[in-house]
Amino acid sequence: MMKCIVIGAGPGGIVATKELLEKGISEVVCLEQAPGLGGVFSRSYDNLVLTSSVTFSMFSDFWVGEGKNHHFWTKEEAVAYWSSYAEHYSVNDHIRFGCKVESVSQGEDEVWEVRLADGESLSCTHLVVAIGNNNVPRFPSWKEEVTEIPCYHSREYTNAAPFKGKNVLMVGGGESGSDVAYEISQVANKSWVSLRETTGWIVPRKRGDHAADVSTHRGIWDLPREYGRKLSPFVLKLERGRKDPVFDALADLNEKVKSRNGIWGIFGTKTLALPKAIAHHGCKVVGAVTRVKEGGKTLETADGVVLEDLDAIVFSTGYLNRAEFMPEGLKACDPRSMYKHIFHPDYGDKLAWIGWARPGFGSQFPIMEMQARYCALLFNGDMKLPEKEEMIRVAKEDEAMYLEQFEENAARIRSLVDYHRYMNGMARIIGCYPPLRSYFFTHPKIWLHLMYGPTQATQFRLRGPGKKVKLAHEIIEKLPISTYNHIVKAGLRGRIYFGLRSLVPPFLRPAS
Numbered sequence: 001m002m003k004c005i006v007i008g009a010g011p012g013g014i015v016a017t018k019e020l021l022e023k024g025i026s027e028v029v030c031l032e033q034a035p036g037l038g039g040v041f042s043r044s045y046d047n048l049v050l051t052s053s054v055t056f057s058m059f060s061d062f063w064v065g066e067g068k069n070h071h072f073w074t075k076e077e078a079v080a081y082w083s084s085y086a087e088h089y090s091v092n093d094h095i096r097f098g099c100k101v102e103s104v105s106q107g108e109d110e111v112w113e114v115r116l117a118d119g120e121s122l123s124c125t126h127l128v129v130a131i132g133n134n135n136v137p138r139f140p141s142w143k144e145e146v147t148e149i150p151c152y153h154s155r156e157y158t159n160a161a162p163f164k165g166k167n168v169l170m171v172g173g174g175e176s177g178s179d180v181a182y183e184i185s186q187v188a189n190k191s192w193v194s195l196r197e198t199t200g201w202i203v204p205r206k207r208g209d210h211a212a213d214v215s216t217h218r219g220i221w222d223l224p225r226e227y228g229r230k231l232s233p234f235v236l237k238l239e240r241g242r243k244d245p246v247f248d249a250l251a252d253l254n255e256k257v258k259s260r261n262g263i264w265g266i267f268g269t270k271t272l273a274l275p276k277a278i279a280h281h282g283c284k285v286v287g288a289v290t291r292v293k294e295g296g297k298t299l300e301t302a303d304g305v306v307l308e309d310l311d312a313i314v315f316s317t318g319y320l321n322r323a324e325f326m327p328e329g330l331k332a333c334d335p336r337s338m339y340k341h342i343f344h345p346d347y348g349d350k351l352a353w354i355g356w357a358r359p360g361f362g363s364q365f366p367i368m369e370m371q372a373r374y375c376a377l378l379f380n381g382d383m384k385l386p387e388k389e390e391m392i393r394v395a396k397e398d399e400a401m402y403l404e405q406f407e408e409n410a411a412r413i414r415s416l417v418d419y420h421r422y423m424n425g426m427a428r429i430i431g432c433y434p435p436l437r438s439y440f441f442t443h444p445k446i447w448l449h450l451m452y453g454p455t456q457a458t459q460f461r462l463r464g465p466g467k468k469v470k471l472a473h474e475i476i477e478k479l480p481i482s483t484y485n486h487i488v489k490a491g492l493r494g495r496i497y498f499g500l501r502s503l504v505p506p507f508l509r510p511a512s
């Protein structure tokens, strides 16, 4: 019997296997149905470029190479990085490709039995599910009425060639949806994007030569989330001031964001693809579809637009959190009911989900690494999970916190978390929160990176279990740091604002 089986060799499964090995758990096998590693990025659309910069996407302890700080990987480059990582940390020896997990069950002795499509059966004490949440497409209910024209999901989209000269409606404007809209609008006869309200808060990948996510730093993100209300109008004014049709389109879309906490009450859409489709390629934004006629050839939308002579619809409407091979009761797990989006309270540390915490801004890869580090510490006995009741209490408390911050977005997107809150919270549990205070005096240069460089994974290797201080120093010093830009200034203003506010008795404070 194995100690641990990891299902999936996307970035989540790879980092989980590596962390387990590093913590001395050598009886681990990673099962992957595909012939190679890389998960989503080994099968997504042709022109996929990541929306998190290399700095943010890298794992903490594997350098990306010189001169790449502000670069955004293509999907091939991302897969190449994870392949080198897997080779460097001897993960490859533990992956079995072409192994589709068909079903999983747990016996009374708490041992997991994992059955593969070819009939083989494996057993383990600890199971890690790292299958991503991009497996089961989600569609709006009206899709059922579309019978006369073809429908696609972004999951099966590869490039715009089939849509040349066609009238195409695209539904949804997240990051994949925006890329799809950008490509199709360039070749279609007519194109529209249907949005329920708007897309997430759009930010460009780059500002000048700098990756924009370098500004996802503690200098601003350590402020209370209500500061998003003040930040949003300020950022909007800046984008409008550019007098650029692409940024005007971006501002039009961002102005429609209704969340109370503005930019910090919604997820980021870190690409200009949709604004470009609108500004340069005639793509029109319409409201949610309210009526389907002629089997989908004609559609009416909430804002009174009638779309006629449609040839195809592409849905970029996300995915369901489902794992069909799991036992009943675990097939449709709600990430918000799990302790830190990882552990189902009924199963304790015998079952872990890696990759079901999706950050509004930042990147999912450092989150998956942090989750993997925690699992490894639990599985090898260095740490213990809280009791079941406490896990339930914490999950409820976290859910309430995210509902307060993201409102309806948190209710709808059950995996949505705030990157900084999640990472800092996990770091405190593990004991690897960066030593900000002492570094201010002992390593001021690194402290500046910790505060005004992106809050990426290497920051969490400076102390506690899994620390790699020398390597972390070397890497952090090579990482970018923000220029003295509008975000840094807004952060400093925010600190003064909240500092002064705290001096005023609560009943005299103005509402923010």
Ligand SMILES: Cc1cc2nc3c(=O)[nH]c(=O)nc-3n(C[C@H](O)[C@H](O)[C@H](O)COP(=O)(O)OP(=O)(O)OC[C@H]3O[C@@H](n4cnc5c(N)ncnc54)[C@H](O)[C@@H]3O)c2cc1C
Residues within 6 Å of the ligand: 007, 008, 009, 010, 011, 012, 013, 031, 032, 033, 034, 037, 038, 039, 040, 041, 044, 048, 049, 050, 051, 052, 057, 099, 100, 101, 102, 130, 131, 132, 133, 134, 135, 176, 325, 354, 355, 362, 363, 364, 365
């Ligand atoms: C188009 C797209 C672009 C994204 N870009 C970014 C980005 O720029 N930055 C960022 O931080 N995040 C991004 N994300 C979000 C997230 O980082 C990715 O979804 C990431 O791939 C998640 O990694 P994962 O390992 O959890 O899942 P996946 O990459 O989905 O990997 C899961 C693996 O499990 C395998 N598997 C599934 N079922 C079985 C089974 N029954 N048996 C065996 N194997 C199985 C799959 O074959 C797959 O290889 C993006 C997501 C998408 C969809």
